[in-house]
């Protein structure tokens with residue numbers, strides 16, 4: 444009787460056949476990765492561009508199967524990376540929409556972006572039932588986890604804080620920050636009262652610092668307006684801007700978006716947001732938390748820092764104290780505000796200054812603007828000049844100039860939405876959980892709306908349309924329920940920056956040119972140029 448030899452264990456079998464199994468595993472893995480890549484789901488997006496014919500075949504299959512449905516899926520349009528991240532990208536986006544209409548899917552930054560034709564702006568941006576703003580913003584910021592807390596109210600809490608806090612207090616808020624911009628002009632030439640030229644090489648930094656100072660005051664209060672807190676706000680605003688991917692077009696990381704976002708998220712959170720906000724700014728607030736609740740009895744139109752408004756709202760109604768978790772929530776909401784309020788305004792201010800610094804624009808507009816400023820500036824009983832929200836509102840020509848810069852600077856995307864269900868957009872069916880956004884440059888220039896980007900700085904003054912007013916043909920501040928709640932403050936700030944620069948200095952642009960650093964992201968990346976400024980008498 445022969446005893447049956449024990450069957451080899453799995454590990455033995457693997458050991459015996461290891462070369463064959465290994466090779467087959469590797470082949471299978473590569474095949475799976477390859478298929479994922481072809482379907483735009485894998486990490487190596489750079490490689491995708493090299494397999495156009497195969498991708499087209501897959502896309503064809505996708506379209507023929509969906510043609511059985513009553514609605515078509517939007518076509519995927521692949522724009523080669525070098526075109527997509529250059530000024531030629533705009534022509535490619537326009538061509539795609541001219542060819543297909545309504546919606547095209549343009550893969551970018553490792554995700555599928557549903558790009559909308561201008562005719563769908565109103566429906567998509569204002570229909571809060573079919574489209575979610577919160578999900579789109581947190582997705583774009585790579586911060587979906589923020590929706591895990593407090594029933595996913597993070598974005599609406601930031602939005603409400605600004606909308607409800609700012610509206611009745613706008614006048615008081617502008618009174619608080621106007622001196623910051625008046626004094627800030629001195630930073631440009633180190634307060635040298637000379638007639639020699641000063642070179643300003645980093646205008647963004649200057650505008651960013653002024654806006655950071657003003658937001659330290661508005662969010663935390665005067666007591667906290669120190670150089671250290673300003674620096675911390677600036678660093679935090681930049682870190683969150685990086686989280687949102689604002690520099691991904693210009694970063695080397697754009698070739699590996701998934702690795703980029705991991706690296707950026709970790710470094711922004713660990714090296715900046717935690718040490719410079721949570722470990723530096725937040726402990727000061729914790730120490731003073733009782734003092735912060737004293738503003739509870741202030742009149743509804745008086746200045747109360749944003750943090751105090753939140754602290755009052757979240758204090759325990761019985762003990763009147765602010766508990767630790769609620770305190771943390773208030774500071775986190777304020778962090779959202781730091782990002783929303785500083786970076787974008789600085790970028791818009793730089794665009795406006797660079798545009799007006801060009802000799803041609805100065806010849807056309809500056810004389811009239813300066814006359815408007817002299818006519819409207821207020822003077823107190825001691826002869827001191829100052830600006831209020833009312834006098835700033837009267838500057839219709841400056842307001843128009845700013846709106847026109849915002850219209851014509853060539854934004855790709857300003858407002859994002861996430862579909863909450865399958866939705867019909869024109870002839871296409873867009874699936875649930877898709878990131879959709881109008882292609883803004885087209886909205887702002889389309890013949891149906893304007894017929895081009897030709898710059899007409901005072902057209903909005905003639906038409907009596909203020910810069911803060913969103914419309915289907917102007918979405919620099921978004922539209923509908925989620926339109927930027929800080930836009931009145933933002934426009935006042937940009938006005939103050941421009942007035943204090945061009946009233947105090949003669950400004951020239953070296954070579955009469957500025958450089959558009961990222962033509963496909965003019966929303967979040969400021970242009971660069973060297974200003975030569977001479978103090979005016």
Ligand code: HEM
Nearest residue numbers: 602783784787788791857858920921922925926927929933
């Ligand atoms: C020129 C500067 C600014 C521009 C161009 C701008 C633009 C925008 C846009 C396009 C949106 C999205 C709207 C939508 O999708 O419909 C938005 C949202 C928002 N903005 Fe502004 N904004 C600016 C300044 C400010 C300021 C100064 C504040 C605060 C004081 C602010 C607070 C917010 C908030 C709270 C939201 C919504 C929620 C969020 O994104 O966290 N913005 N802004």
